[in-house]
Amino acid sequence: MTDAHVWLSMFHDAQSPARGLRERVCATVRQAIRVGSLPLGARLPASRVLAQDLSVSRVTVEAAYTQLEAEGYLVRRTGQGSFVAIDLASGNGQQHQSSTTNAGLTEQVALSQRGQRTVGTGGCQEPMRLQAFAAGSPDLRAFPNALWRQLTNQQLRQGSDALMRYGDPQGLPALREAIAHYLAQSRAVRCSADQVLVLTSSQQALQLIAHMLIDAGDVVWMEDPGYRGARAAFASAGANIVAMPVDSEGMVCNFEQPTPRLIYLTPSHQYPTGHTLSLARRNALLDYAQRVGAWIVEDDYDSEFIYDKRPTPSMQGLDRHDRVVYVGTFSKALFPSLRLAYTVLPHALVAPLVTARTVYDGHVAQLPQAVTAEFMLRGHFSAHLRLMRQLYRSRRDVLLDCLAEKLPWAQALNPAGGLQLGVALPKGREVQLTRQAAALGIATPSLGALYQTAGQVDGWLLGFAALQPEEIKAAVDALAHITP
Ligand SMILES: Cc1ncc(COP(=O)(O)O)c(C=O)c1O
Missing domain, CATH: 1.10.10.10 (Winged helix-like DNA-binding domain superfamily/Winged helix DNA-binding domain)
Structure with missing residues (x-):
């Protein structure tokens, strides 16, 4: 045998x-x-x-x-x-x-x-060290450390012992105000600070939402391919996850599928394909959610980094029936270990989720919340995002040029935004090529592994934002020696 x-x-x-x-x-x-x-x-x-x-x-x-x-x-x-x-x-x-x-x-x-x-679920740990082309990390070498230190010292000097006491489980009011203002300006989210709940991560938001809204056996619609962290959160709640295919207009809405209790999606910049959910589908999903009483979870994880067009306004801003739970994170916009993220909740969910938050872990540490609020209120956040957007766009261009010149067998898929670039590989070659890349010390996160059902593509999701141009060039030069 x-x-x-x-x-x-x-x-x-x-x-x-x-x-x-x-x-x-x-x-x-x-x-x-x-x-x-x-x-x-x-x-x-x-x-x-x-x-x-x-x-x-x-x-x-x-x-x-x-x-x-x-x-x-x-x-x-x-x-x-x-x-x-x-x-x-x-x-x-x-x-x-x-x-x-x-x-x-x-x-x-x-x-x-x-x-x-x-x-x-197998867990969903993110990469801990800088490596070409590990996915999902912002450039920490470009972070304004001195300014951050200065704001932190200022908060400590102000000496208010309030920051050392137990804090508001919903989040520091000044930070919630800053988040609500930022989201209204840049993402057309319609909310007040009273609807903002500050958390440690999008992952915590998804886990909390799953815990509070999903019983074992409940149907959850998810994009396929889609985000593993979300799948893990809903799977751990015992959800019956229905994989919805994705095309160039985002998640395909097949309303014949079993009626969901919750629909999770990344409408602005679909993870990992990069497509944007069309307006027609947004409206159809919002109407449908209202009709069947489903919640929509909008994960707006990296819409700060759209390069060649204006980012599409949030779906939450279109919602007239208070069905959308909006989720955002500072992991990409600032730095991942900050452990700060937020949700904007429909009014009916505020009290239950804030109560649940007290049962989880109380609240996020107050000092980083206060520093982040100052960073935002003084305009540093918008300035930092503008700078990072330019920096990442130029790195994306370097990667696209290097791929076109040196790796004709790796086809860039949809380079419109984000911190990583999807590339398609020759059919059936992903594992071989990944093995060869790994032998060179280069991480090439799998695109195929993000598919739940058949029809998956062979490909990689190459994180580029954290790499300097010469690091991108060196890594692609190295990859050019492997046999497709
Ligand atoms: C779609 C999506 N949502 C959320 C996150 C992670 O955010 P956090 O670090 O806040 O859990 C990621 C990270 O790669 C992501 O790809």
């Missing part, structure tokens, strides 16, 4: 009507480790290869591998692969020392169903 046959027969053994595909892949790998066919240190097949062997999507295998890593069965090394991290066959249950594996195995821990679903 070939390896593929062995995997397939174990996969069928793991079959049980109660299990989803990802759990069956996990069960297959755990079983292989337990019976010793995958000994300590053995390398697992690449996710795409196993996906082909088992006839499941690569996303499913990726999610399974990530879950198995969280459970301590595997360790994944960038550019090298996934390896067995535990010796179960010899009966000693010894685990490899690794900073990325957890101490215990989930099977030995009685997690709640919600807990199991949460671990089952």
